[in-house]
Amino acid sequence: MIDAYEDPGTPDARGGWRYLWWLVRCQAGRSAAGALLGSVWMVLLAATPFLMARAVDEGLQKDDRGALVLWTGLLIVVGAFNAWLSIMRHRTMTRVRMDANFRTVKVVVGHAVRLGAALPRQVRTGEIVTIGVGDVAQISSALTVVGPGVGAVAAYLAVSTLLLTVSVRLTVVVLLGMPLIALLVGPLLRRLQDTEAEYRERQGLLTARIGDLAGGLRVLNGLGGKGLVADAFRRDSARLRRQGYRVGSVTSWMQALGVGLPTLYLAVVTWMAARTAAQGALTVGELVSVYGYVAVLVRPVSYFVDWGYQLGRGVVAARRVVALLRLEPEPDTGTREAPAGPSVLYDPESGVRVLPGRLTALVSARPADATAVVDRLGRYGPSGVLWGGVPLNDIPLPQVRARILMAEQEADLFAGRLWEVVAPRRGVGNGATGHDRPAPADGPHDALSKALHTSAAEDMVQALPDGLDSPMDAQARNLSGGQRQRVRLARALLADPETLLLTEPTSALDAHTEARVAERLKAARTGRTTVLTTTSPLLLDRVDTVHYLVDGKVAATGTHRRLLTEEPGYRALVARDSEEVLG
Numbered sequence: 362m363i364d365a366y367e368d369p370g371t372p373d374a375r376g377g378w379r380y381l382w383w384l385v386r387c388q389a390g391r392s393a394a395g396a397l398l399g400s401v402w403m404v405l406l407a408a409t410p411f412l413m414a415r416a417v418d419e420g421l422q423k424d425d426r427g428a429l430v431l432w433t434g435l436l437i438v439v440g441a442f443n444a445w446l447s448i449m450r451h452r453t454m455t456r457v458r459m460d461a462n463f464r465t466v467k468v469v470v471g472h473a474v475r476l477g478a479a480l481p482r483q484v485r486t487g488e489i490v491t492i493g494v495g496d497v498a499q500i501s502s503a504l505t506v507v508g509p510g511v512g513a514v515a516a517y518l519a520v521s522t523l524l525l526t527v528s529v530r531l532t533v534v535v536l537l538g539m540p541l542i543a544l545l546v547g548p549l550l551r552r553l554q555d556t557e558a559e560y561r562e563r564q565g566l567l568t569a570r571i572g573d574l575a576g577g578l579r580v581l582n583g584l585g586g587k588g589l590v591a592d593a594f595r596r597d598s599a600r601l602r603r604q605g606y607r608v609g610s611v612t613s614w615m616q617a618l619g620v621g622l623p624t625l626y627l628a629v630v631t632w633m634a635a636r637t638a639a640q641g642a643l644t645v646g647e648l649v650s651v652y653g654y655v656a657v658l659v660r661p662v663s664y665f666v667d668w669g670y671q672l673g674r675g676v677v678a679a680r681r682v683v684a685l686l687r688l689e690p691e692p693d694t695g696t697r698e699a700p701a702g703p704s705v706l707y708d709p710e711s712g713v714r715v716l717p718g719r720l721t722a723l724v725s726a727r728p729a730d731a732t733a734v735v736d737r738l739g740r741y742g743p744s745g746v747l748w749g750g751v752p753l754n755d756i757p758l759p760q761v762r763a764r765i766l767m768a769e770q771e772a773d774l775f776a777g778r779l780w781e782v783v784a785p786r787r788g789v790g791n792g793a794t795g796h797d798r799p800a801p802a803d804g805p806h807d808a809l810s811k812a813l814h815t816s817a818a819e820d821m822v823q824a825l826p827d828g829l830d831s832p833m834d835a836q837a838r839n840l841s842g843g844q845r846q847r848v849r850l851a852r853a854l855l856a857d858p859e860t861l862l863l864t865e866p867t868s869a870l871d872a873h874t875e876a877r878v879a880e881r882l883k884a885a886r887t888g889r890t891t892v893l894t895t896t897s898p899l900l901l902d903r904v905d906t907v908h909y910l911v912d913g914k915v916a917a918t919g920t921h922r923r924l925l926t927e928e929p930g931y932r933a934l935v936a937r938d939s940e941e942v943l944g
Contacts (some may be wrong), residue, residue: 369467376469376688377679381500381672384461385507392507398450399512403661404519410653410760411523412436417649432531454508462501465682469493475796479691492685496678503675510668513661520661529648529801531633556607565706627778630655695757699764703859703890704749708737712915713908715860715892720883722901722921723894725910726934728865731894733913735862739767767862768853774837774845779822780829782837783852784809812855817870817877818847842869850878854885861886863893867900879903898935 373383385392412435419583420429458787469492473480480489524532525864593764634651637643701716711734715721723731738753746753755759774782813819821844826829837845846869853861866882867875879900882891893900901907901921909917909924909931924931 369464369471372468372683372686374683377683379675380683381503381675384464384500384504387458387464388460391453391457391460392504395450395453395508396511398446398453399508399510400515401512402443402446402450403509403512403516403657405446406660407516407523407654407657408439408521409436410650410657412439413653414647414650418644418647422644437778450512454505457504457507458501461504462497465497465500468491469497469682469685472688476688476690479688483688484685489685490598492678492681493782496681498680499674500682503671503678505671506668509664513664513668516657520658524651524654527643527651528634528637531630531637531651534630541880556604607849623668625688627655627658661716679820691760695755695760697751697755699756700749700751705747706738706753706860706890706892707747708734709745709747710734710737711908711910711913713738713910714918715890716906717889717890719905720886720891720903721893721906721908722904723892723908723910724896724901724931724934725894725913726930727913728894730910730913732864734910735767735864735892735894738860739765739862741767764859766853766856766858766860768849768864768866770846770849770868772849772852774833774835774848776835777833778829778833779825779833779848780809782833783812783829783848784855787831807858808855811885812851815854815878816850817874817881818844818846818851823849843871843874847874847878857889859892860892863891865895866893867895867897872899875899896934901935 370383370387373379403929412432416429416432416436420432421847469489473489476483494790611792631652634643634648634655638648705717706714706715711730713723714736723734725731733742736742737746740746740753740758744753748756810819813822821840822828833839837848840848846866850863850866853863867878869876875897876899879897880903882900883903893904895901898921904921907919907921907924908915909928911930917924919927921935925935926932
């Protein structure tokens, strides 16, 4: 099975069927073992009625105790061996499914990382959630055909061969059964794929709406729009429910055929065999064997129907994964080298000029305007920014990302121990994987301790039951909003980039904690370029340069105290926030 740190390989993204086949080829040996074990297991199931017929004809009818003991003993041995085969087959196929599951997860996550900032602009969040929650499981279940599916074919051929020694007419009936089943099931499979694809699409849309609704519930409630969004959500839910009923209708027919057709199959062949035996053309043992063969056939025929059902759903899921894998990150056409050292960042669109080694603040009555400037400075959108006179778009993106870090207010926090959330790459110990806990703080120069101190998070760590080893939920939901903000700030400071872009880094903190962060941030980033968006007077009083933006353009530049004196709009904006802090 694929290791957590193993390269999953390059997926075949030319289509759903090709992707499923790629998953099989990635574990060719295990897949072949599953097919072999499944085939031998099912063929030996067919051997049971053969041995039983010999015991009846040569033991009971001829009153030959030795023959009866021999065939009965063989029946017990074959049964015990087949039980062991069944265990090994199930164990092997579980590994096949788990490998496909984990490999697909790694492929999807890896591609999402490669897409980076382009991901949310090309695919909805609900789509990613649907793939991770449902489609991955459907793909792994579809690989069941590798074992029982191949085994069903082998058993079908073996039973047909054994029946040929009993009755040619019965063999013809058995062989004609499969084309009939294909004719009945085929249209349902096509309909299942279509309805399943539409259902998954609607499910992704609704999942995205749930996320949007949950994230903006407070704002919607304040604007009086919660009812409108709730009504739209109810309508979408109703449509999804109706589509689910359509999928369930097709699925129920598939499952009904999976049980009903083999039963009908068994009844027809048994009836024909009984009439043939009554006419004296079959012995009692042969009649028993025919019944046993057909009873064994019930399972392969059921597998054929279930095989089609699982493959149909698996292909739909694989197509969704392939559609994601076909997305490409924004082309990086940069061919010019980044400046050799810290240099001026200049945004012509807003007029913002960021001097190297200084703490710069962007202030705007509309936070979105300041955030848009930061996005351009970090090249997270169309950017005309110049970096040391060189257009930022002309510099290879890896060079930009290595030296300019943007820390968003709502940056993702993954589940794990607190030290893993803050310092995922700074583990010490075995040195191979970097996943051991960081060494304890050994002085003021310890990077992790310094980052926690600067973000005023050390008291939070001390208050947690297990300190840095305390488990964190996804997005650190077991912390308060202010605690999460300090964790994000500590993580960004620990990266220690040449240029750090912060959006509203203290908006969720109380005045006392914000004052400590403001005091420590300037000292911690001395000699490094830092840009932050804020309207907090506690932070602004400690920055080197303030750019006051009006309608996304620089209206005034200077120190906080000078702008308070000279710019009435700035003074009104900052004084308002000051009153909120005091209140």
